[in-house]
Amino acid sequence: MTTEHGRRPASPTGQEGALPPVPAEQGTRTVFPPGRQSASPLGLSEQQGRSPLAHSEQDRRPAFGSGLRLSGHGLVLREWTDDDLPVMVELFDDREVAYWTPLVTPFDLGAARNYLDKARRTRAIDQRVHLAITTDGGRAKGEALLMMRDDGTGSIGYAVGAAYRGQRLAVRAVQVMTDFAHEVAGLAQVFLEIEPDNEPSTRVARAAGFHLSDAPPNIVEDKGRTLSLLTWTHFR
Numbered sequence: 001m002t003t004e005h006g007r008r009p010a011s012p013t014g015q016e017g018a019l020p021p022v023p024a025e026q027g028t029r030t031v032f033p034p035g036r037q038s039a040s041p042l043g044l045s046e047q048q049g050r051s052p053l054a055h056s057e058q059d060r061r062p063a064f065g066s067g068l069r070l071s072g073h074g075l076v077l078r079e080w081t082d083d084d085l086p087v088m089v090e091l092f093d094d095r096e097v098a099y100w101t102p103l104v105t106p107f108d109l110g111a112a113r114n115y116l117d118k119a120r121r122t123r124a125i126d127q128r129v130h131l132a133i134t135t136d137g138g139r140a141k142g143e144a145l146l147m148m149r150d151d152g153t154g155s156i157g158y159a160v161g162a163a164y165r166g167q168r169l170a171v172r173a174v175q176v177m178t179d180f181a182h183e184v185a186g187l188a189q190v191f192l193e194i195e196p197d198n199e200p201s202t203r204v205a206r207a208a209g210f211h212l213s214d215a216p217p218n219i220v221e222d223k224g225r226t227l228s229l230l231t232w233t234h235f236r
């Protein structure tokens, strides 16, 4: 797969208009959970489920406990909690999300439960970091996720609830997650995979400083559609 949300691009939602300026705050602040004060890599022996072929890369990869909290660009990206399950339904049971991302549709409470369980499982082996997009650490308005690969690269996916689109939440969340990917996770290259006709997502990529690569499109099948995904990259 590519990214849970980044697999296909976002289509127009008809919500263009004056967008609020991005706050002047620069950079991303990372708060680690209790007992973990820095991003220094943990040894492989402390981690489970690794591919034996990628030890050196994994040895360099930091392990992130639960309770990760990233702030920057006027946003707080925080962990999902069980209390968010109904909010996830509100955010993700949406036509655009269904069309442009691999999330199941309809996205009901059962789907939200499965999604959160899977996010926690994949997080436990440091493959993915799923964070709720908030402005203050409270109500979730969308999701940004980072999927780390054994080759030292990672991909970012995102979705913003229909009620919250057009506030530069996606652009800012991608900037925060990209900073985290480079500076904390130590990934040299971060990419987004976007369908060419997903105009909002393409604009997010551009505004967040990604560049369209000349890699051939990644062709994947999902929900009965053949997707042609373009790769957008950001280097450290």
Ligand SMILES: CC(C)(COP(=O)(O)OP(=O)(O)OC[C@H]1O[C@@H](n2cnc3c(N)ncnc32)[C@H](O)[C@@H]1OP(=O)(O)O)[C@@H](O)C(=O)NCCC(=O)NCCS
Binding pocket: 005, 006, 007, 008, 009, 010, 011, 012, 013, 014, 015, 016, 017, 019, 096, 097, 100, 101, 158, 159, 160, 161, 164, 165, 166, 167, 168, 169, 170, 171, 172, 193, 194, 195, 198, 199, 200, 201, 203, 204, 207
């Ligand atoms: C794509 C998505 C995350 C954008 O979220 P958002 O918070 O509304 O985006 P932002 O407010 O940060 O806007 C980013 C850019 O998209 C543009 N945009 C937003 N909605 C748009 C629309 N409906 N049509 C065209 N452009 C749009 C904005 O004008 C802005 O462009 P600019 O920087 O050139 O001014 C959101 O539409 C979404 O969740 N879509 C469904 C899921 C999806 O497609 N995920 C991405 C998969 S690759």
